[in-house]
Amino acid sequence: MKKIVILIVALVFAQHMSAQLFTKEKVQNLQNFDKPRFSWGYILGFNSYDFNFDYTSDFLDEDIEVKNSVGFSVGLLGNMRINDYLDLRLEPMVTFTRRDLTFSNPLFTSEFETFREVRSTYVHIPLLLKVSTKRINNIKPFIIGGVSTSLNLSSNEDNPDDNSVGEFRMKTNTNYYEIGFGIDLYLYYFKFTPSIRGVFAMTDELVRDNDPNSPYTSTIDKMSTRGIFINFTFQ
Template identity: 75%
Template sequence: MKRLFFVITTLFCIHNSSAQLFSKEKVQNLQNFDKPRLSWGYILGLNSYNFDFDYTADASANDIMVDKTVGFNVGLLGNMRINDYLDLRLEPMVTFTQRNLTYTGPEFTTLSESTREVKSTYVHIPLLLKVSTKRLNNFKPFIVGGISTSINLSSNEDNPDDNSLNQFRTTTNTNYYEIGFGIDFFLYYFKFTPSIRGVFAMSDELVRDNDPNSPYTSTIDKMSTRGIFINFTFQ
């Protein structure tokens, strides 16, 4: 009986200690940080862009292969507080990326013919709605979504040369929808926010070659960007 009483007492103490450890409120950093109507910050991050292809009905079975690279983002944050759970965010940034396309098929006989480097520098401007949970000690999870637009400074849209002269052309302006999630960490001196977000173009970005039978563009019905952003925000 004494042993049973000792075991029950020990288990009760362990349970009580664990409950206090995980439920006890800690001292909150930056308690009034999210109270102002307007706030700002800056963004550093990484990106990985891809192209999603839709092919025409008479296209061959040879898909275009996309070799993705890791680029980087740098930008600013403007945040407008709506209430304790909703914020409207403007995140203008510049993103740098590169995608390498490989064409397959008997018409492409050399490496220079079958590969195209698509280097892009975007001025990317998202308008996002941030939906947060209640703050838990010094962190606050959230989801975010919205729309964005971009200007591709490397698009070559107005270049008269096309793939016959090794010039792969894309549109200058593109619109997207975005969705993601992240966590606000309230540190001693500032708020640090890592987040991950998917970016999906809503329009066709391909500029067709001058030759309507071009093997580079004639089989493509639509080419649109898909991307992932991993951003680190400092406020």
């Protein structure tokens, strides 16, 4: 599903850019749209979160399989224009996602022991710098990057129960860096911006089990989120 969505977005990019770049100059829509210092919008999108596991030196073979799925994102946009090519953006959003973990420890004999479903609802707040090219007819490609923080409303960090009774716990707060690209499409009535962005956690998110020799968490040195956001912004 994720690959299909990415392919569709890439095809739309290619078709629209080809139409704009390889035809004669056209009348520009929304010619003064980018002139104000501040502008606003809203965001709808898809996400796919994954986990990256680093293991301790005593256990270097990966034993946790992660199956991710396509989630949903909704948020707001606040944009501050610096100049014709630079914008500072705040994009607070709520994201919903699910990851399934399968532990392959030979000590486990039942699905209750090997399987953990991790559903997460994040309040995700990125602060991003957008670097755009010169506008060409009714398109303006850009790259974007920055840092972000999130509040995981489903973390279970303070839950006294752990994996011994089926509770997989994560830390509530996480910091990330983000990088991506997109294209502003100036339509007749509004500006539409599809974009793709990679999100990478900078901190360890795992809350370890109460038993220091837990077969679930004792071999993990670090667990961090990585993900892909496909956003559609309307201004």
